[in-house]
Amino acid sequence: MMDPWLLIWDMSKIGQQADTCNVLSAIVQGENESGPREYLLGAEDGKRSYTLFQGHSGPVYSSTFSPLGDFILSSSSDSTIRLWSTKLNANLVCYKGHNYPVWDVQVEI
Numbered sequence: 001m002m003d004p005w006l007l008i009w010d011m012s013k014i015g016q017q018a019d020t021c022n023v024l025s026a027i028v029q030g031e032n033e034s035g036p037r038e039y040l041l042g043a044e045d046g047k048r049s050y051t052l053f054q055g056h057s058g059p060v061y062s063s064t065f066s067p068l069g070d071f072i073l074s075s076s077s078d079s080t081i082r083l084w085s086t087k088l089n090a091n092l093v094c095y096k097g098h099n100y101p102v103w104d105v106q107v108e109i
Contacts, residue, residue, distance in 0.1 A: 002059030006074055008086065009050045053084050055091045062104045075102035 058077035
C-alpha cells in the first residue's frame, strides 16, 4: 500500500541522543491545512527523527531532491505535483492541471 505523504529522515541526527518526547514539533501549513510534522521513531535508545510532509490526497508515486537538497518535488495519484522546502519544512506550491496520476518527477537544472 502506498501512502499520501513523504517521510524525510534526518540523517544528521543518527547516533545522537534524542529527546524523550515522541513529537518534536507540529507545523501545519499549506493547502488544506497540510504541512510537515517532525517525529521521533524507533527504539528507546536509538530514536531517529524524521519529517512527515503531508498534502497529497492520494498515494505518492515519486519524489526527488534538488541538487542542493533544499527542495523536494513529489508526484501523486491525486494528479498533482508538490514543491516542498526542506529548510522551511513547508509545501510551497501545488501544481494542478494534470488529468491523470503523475507517476514520476525529476529536477533539471
